[in-house]
Amino acid sequence: MILKKILLKNFRNYSGQEIIFNDKFNFIYGNNGHGKTNILEAVSFTTFGKSFLGAAEADCVKFGEKEFFIESDFLNDLDNEDRLVINYNSETRSKSISRNKEKVSSFSSEIFGRYPIVFLSPHSLNITYGNPSDRRKFFDILISQSSRLYLDYLKELAKILRQKNALLKNYTVFKKYSRSQFEDLVQSYNEKLITVSANVIFKRLNFLKEFDSYFSNNFSMLTVEEHEGSISYNSDATGETDPLKSQIDFDEICRKMKTAIDNRLDDEIKRAVSLCGPQRDDYIFRLKKSDPEKNDMSKGFDLKNFASQGEHKTFLVALKLSEFDILKDKKGTNPVLLLDDVLSELDQSRVSKIISHLKEYGQIFLTTTDRSYLDNLGEFYDEKEISVFEIEEGKVLD
């Protein structure tokens, strides 16, 4: 899939700008604060209906204006053109998205997962550094793009939890139901919660199993030393599970989930909130160095607490490139790769490793403050395969 063209109106610091992109490599450079990332953010708006950086729509409207407008033209592998338009009005707080002039809702299957995009920025480091919720979000979005059913389970889970929390609150705080009535009610919700939770965990574990082959390839490609990265899943119900080493059995997950949920019920009643379920689970990133003297822990150490900044970045890049690979296989088309200011974060040996592999990744957008990376690229791309955009004050210089 190729992004041919984008048109921005009153988006961030752009008052009006049309940019025609290169099918291969788009090198966007300029000083900080001039609007390089804004272009990538705009791309995320049209394909995801929201900002990858998690910004509120209202903040994306150009200062002093009422609404922004983004129009992007995609070309799929069969040479069909799709025009996605998003329009947000900060006065009415309304967002409208259309595809080829027909209105769609942002999470409809018309849009979601249809224009695969992989976005890597310093902001993405939340995945390895941040809270469990950041990691869940990363994988949830990724799994949902290939499984609508998973997305449906997540929605169902959220609904059950809202109801169960209301039930607990009604009982503990407002003393609404009799004890026996409450018991029957909470057991009904738990029964439903167990099935949906087990489905979510089952899907996550199976996804990790599949993801691992992509990940270990990318990870070893990026590391100079003999390091091994692995991802395991940690939940109240199952404990830490390495999806490669353990049997993933749905009924077994159900049983464990039931025990875990039953055990927490008294606490849940006291605190009037749900305390157990996949909404609290985490993915654990582990790094194993093959020097047995320095590191005798068989499963490697937890990245979150013990890794260096460089190791975090390597892990993240490997995660993102694996995201690219798995989306490519699932969607049957090259996702668009957006690299926002990532090279400056990495040391030279990793940068050249990444650049030498970039050619395999279809259409690429790269933002940087450092024009000199362009010289490295020349080795791998023809002159006409690279378009260079210099950004200044919300404008692309000619």
Add this chain to the structure above:
Amino acid sequence: MNNNTDVLENLIEEFSKLPQIGRKTAQRLAMHITRRPKEDVEKFSRALLEIKDKLRFCNVCCNITEYEICRICDSPKRSNNVICIVEEPQDVLAIEKTNEFKGKYHVLHGIISPLDGIGPNDIKISELLRRLGGESGSEVEELILALNPTVEGETTILYLSRLIKPLDIKITRIARGIPIGSDLEFADEVTLAKALEGRVVV
């Protein structure tokens, strides 16, 4: 703000409280009423009042009726062995249209949803239990739960089945899946996946 007289404004206000009726439609309806002959309007308002005066819940199934016991519950042609449990009276109408169900109904008038403050006491569950424990209750062999396939519907089903289990009555729920007469390729992924989940042996 508007040039309408107070009485007219009043009527427009009342119409626009009805479901699916916006301000413009309400105004059109009100203007229409002003042009009708008086006896027509009297008939209309009588019909409205009668709904409140004469309609009540059936003593047995809680469906809306004019009588103590509704026509379905009173009919000797309908079997006492099967009771179909539905959320709202309009669901009875929907199932009746099929002409395939010969049992009786029980209308819950809502569904359990703690978020909306609706608990078991706010819907007709105790009436159902009383009915099953009553003299005709022993005839009941099967309960069909025909609730909507939402989280609230599903948990209400689970709750009811917990309550009814000790009574040793067979409990079933209606199937969900692919609509009849449609093509598999047009079904959305979730419906299709759930239909696969609920597959039956041929």
